[in-house]
Amino acid sequence: PQQQKLQANEKPQQQKLQTNEKPQQHKLQANEKAQTNAKSQPQQRQAKPQAQLKPTEVDSDRPASPTQEALALVKRTSGCRIDALVEALGACPTSKLDALRAELESTRRRLAEASVRVAAAQSEAQSAGQLKQELQRLRASSQGATLMQQEFSKKIAELRSAEAEIARLKEALAAAVNGEAVTRSAADEARRRTEGAAVRDGYEAAVEAREMDELRKKNDSLQSELQKATNRADAAQSEVARERRSMSEVQSKLAEAVQRLDASSKELSGELAKYKLALEYSEGVLKKLEASVEEEEARWKSALCASEADVEKYKAALASAVSELRRYRGSSNDDLTDLNFAYHCVEKSLTNIVDEINLAKFRLKETVLNRYDQCT
DSSP, rough: OOHHHHHHHHHHHHHHHHHHHHHHHHHHHHHHHHHHHHHHHHHHHHOOOOOOOHHHHOOSSSSSHHHHHHHHHHTTTTTOOOOHHHHHHHHHHHHHHHHHHHHHHHHHHHHHHHHHHHHHHHHHHHHHHHHHHHHHHHHHHHHHHHHHHHHHHHHHHHHHHHHHHHHHHHHHHHHHEEEEEEEHHHHHHHHHHHHHHHHHHHHHHHHHHHHHHHHHHHHHHOOHHHHHHHHHHHHHHHHHHHHHHHHHHHHHHHHHHHHHHHHHHHHHHHHHHHHHHHHHHHHHHHHHHHHHHHHHHHHHHHHHHHHHHHHHHHHHHHHHHHHHHTTTTTTTTHHHHHHHHHHHHHHHHHOOOOOOOOHHHHHHHHHHHHHHHHHH
């Protein structure tokens, strides 16, 4: 989902850049057409000035006027690039810097989105910490289960003691059975003795019968106690087996939970490291882009200041030349033709300058777009 979100944010920016490129391409095509037309026209224009300049060349003995010296100065220098150069230089850095600032803002927005994703990853890491706490709680419950197992061990020990008691009762029962056999032999002997003394032995027979009844009752009670103890031992053994099964299930569930938590913790740690690397890379790219923007702005400003100084100087020279031309307009028509020729040269050079500036802007924009693609 995060990659889809990044792609959805990149598509409007690419469409915006494409829409900004189309007008500039149309403008460059129009400038190329104008340049081709301008190349065909100077041949026609140069024929007239050369014909007009011949009289001045023939009259070589005539001293040069201040107007002619000013025009020669304008021709020798690069003063042809006057107002159009200033306007082009004034417009070019502004549009370029606006585009770079827009790209800088988009990069900052992406950096903010990356920060949000890092915050989300940190929240997931916090949830992983909560899962670790839950794991600790489960381990504590495992310790409780260990305590329960110890209690079960105690119950098993009690069961074993009950089994020992049952064995003792069995021995007592066997002793009672042996006593009953002895009693029976004694009764037989008494019965033989009572044959001679019925009156005396009648009382003894009654006592022995009562003792026999008591022994039978004790035997029955011992048998019932033995059965109850056996039932209790069986119930305790079944309960111990059931508790052991439940303990094994709890331990397996705890092991699975521990494995899942460890895997999720490792995965979240890896994603957090990736987000941190992406954030550091984006910050480095942003710093480089800011440095390039500042460097480009300083270069354009220095070029603009130098061009403005040259333009002011050339304007002053041109103003003095125009004033001299107006002063000597009635006496020298050749100077006026030279000035017209100079203006035609200025127009031609300004057209070439505008084309060069547009081409430089287009190349600079392509460079910025390539850098932006590399950053993204």
